[in-house]
Amino acid sequence: MENYSVAELTTYIREMFDVNENLQDVWVQGEVSNMRRAASGHWYFTLKDSQSQLKCVMWRSSAERQTVSPQDGDAILVHGRVSVYDAQGVYQLYADQVRPVGMGDLYAQFEQLKAKLQAEGLFDPFRKRPIPTFPKQIGVVTSADAAAFQDIQNVLRRRFPLATVILSATMVQGADAPPQIVKAIERLNQYTQVDVILVCRGGGSIEDLWAFNDERVARAIANSRIPTITGVGHETDFTIADFVSDLRAPTPSAAAELATPDSADLRAGVRDLTDTLHTLMDNTLFNLRANLSASRRTMGHISPTSRIRNLRQRVDDWNTRIISLQKTQIGRLRERLDARDAALKAADPRSILKRGYAIVYRSEDGERLGEAKGVKPGVGITVQFHDGDLKARVEDKDTHERYKRTLF
Numbered sequence: 001m002e003n004y005s006v007a008e009l010t011t012y013i014r015e016m017f018d019v020n021e022n023l024q025d026v027w028v029q030g031e032v033s034n035m036r037r038a039a040s041g042h043w044y045f046t047l048k049d050s051q052s053q054l055k056c057v058m059w060r061s062s063a064e065r066q067t068v069s070p071q072d073g074d075a076i077l078v079h080g081r082v083s084v085y086d087a088q089g090v091y092q093l094y095a096d097q098v099r100p101v102g103m104g105d106l107y108a109q110f111e112q113l114k115a116k117l118q119a120e121g122l123f124d125p126f127r128k129r130p131i132p133t134f135p136k137q138i139g140v141v142t143s144a145d146a147a148a149f150q151d152i153q154n155v156l157r158r159r160f161p162l163a164t165v166i167l168s169a170t171m172v173q174g175a176d177a178p179p180q181i182v183k184a185i186e187r188l189n190q191y192t193q194v195d196v197i198l199v200c201r202g203g204g205s206i207e208d209l210w211a212f213n214d215e216r217v218a219r220a221i222a223n224s225r226i227p228t229i230t231g232v233g234h235e236t237d238f239t240i241a242d243f244v245s246d247l248r249a250p251t252p253s254a255a256a257e258l259a260t261p262d263s264a265d266l267r268a269g270v271r272d273l274t275d276t277l278h279t280l281m282d283n284t285l286f287n288l289r290a291n292l293s294a295s296r297r298t299m300g301h302i303s304p305t306s307r308i309r310n311l312r313q314r315v316d317d318w319n320t321r322i323i324s325l326q327k328t329q330i331g332r333l334r335e336r337l338d339a340r341d342a343a344l345k346a347a348d349p350r351s352i353l354k355r356g357y358a359i360v361y362r363s364e365d366g367e368r369l370g371e372a373k374g375v376k377p378g379v380g381i382t383v384q385f386h387d388g389d390l391k392a393r394v395e396d397k398d399t400h401e402r403y404k405r406t407l408f
Helices: 006-018 105-119 147-159 177-191 215-223 240-244 252-259 263-302 304-347 349-354
Strands: 026-037 043-048 053-058 074-085 090-103 137-142 164-169 196-201 228-232 247-249 359-362 380-385 388-393
Touching: 006 074, 026 053, 026 090, 026 105, 053 074, 105 215, 105 240, 137 147, 137 177, 147 164, 147 196, 147 252, 164 177, 177 196, 177 215, 196 252, 215 240, 228 240, 228 252, 247 252
Parallel strands: 053 090, 137 164, 137 196, 196 228, 228 247
Antiparallel strands: 026 043, 026 074, 043 053, 074 090, 359 380, 380 388
């Protein structure tokens, strides 16, 4: 027995295909699925019937010469050769011609059911229910082992870990999948209080996703009392379930994103609202302070306190003026008093006496003698000086100097 490496055995098998003349010039009829046109211009698609499927590739040089452009669901006749793709170890048809045959059976079934349900109104926008903004519980209808469920959990943990995830497990592929999907949806409706249901499955061929084109699944989604988001396949894949659901997501991960808010966005929103609130509070306080200051100024103008202060100031001014006038008047009166006092002092006999004058009284009756005429000798007189009085007697002026004697 000879031992082969994987590459050696694959090469051996490819050479067997290449030397077989029957496989180098063949026409194959089937239905197109998973049609993909690469950026390079090459076509990649699957040709299938009710029992089998065959991978096909058409290089750009051949694709550019085709008069038809196959779409998923088209029934076509393809010419080419069969060989092995070494890198993946799969055999495939290297096509060089494409001829249309008609619509494929699966695509025809899809369009027929779509038209039926649309006519019943199951696709109408008014039936679409809003998805809750902050779900507390999220139901997931998918396979427990599927990568889609792991993707959903990862997204939910990252975006909105507050939500509780309830899995209603089911098959998502094969003939037994539709009734199981229906039961999974019904379980969530009957036994849970989830706020939204995610019906999801990862990518695959049209055959792999066919369970979500089943009428029973479509009606179960339409009859659900809980809003439903579908995320089946890839972005280009559309199923009947997508048209019936309340919201269609291109992938399972996208369905999880559509079902929940982003906690990071919520935190940023809270920060923005907090900043806005602080700004509004600061502006409000600033305006209130400005209004208060303006009101105080207005009150200051109309308040009796201001008038009283003004009157007080006027009283103070008048008091100052009165005091000034009083001082001026008193000064003037004092000057007049001083002048009169000086005049009185000047007219005071005692002042005159101090200058060497004297006042002569008749001692008998105290009558002042203003002149010598009429005073007879022998009359007693009093001579008043500024520092005292002298008593004297009038003598005859003719005999006065003849003798000397004391008057008293």
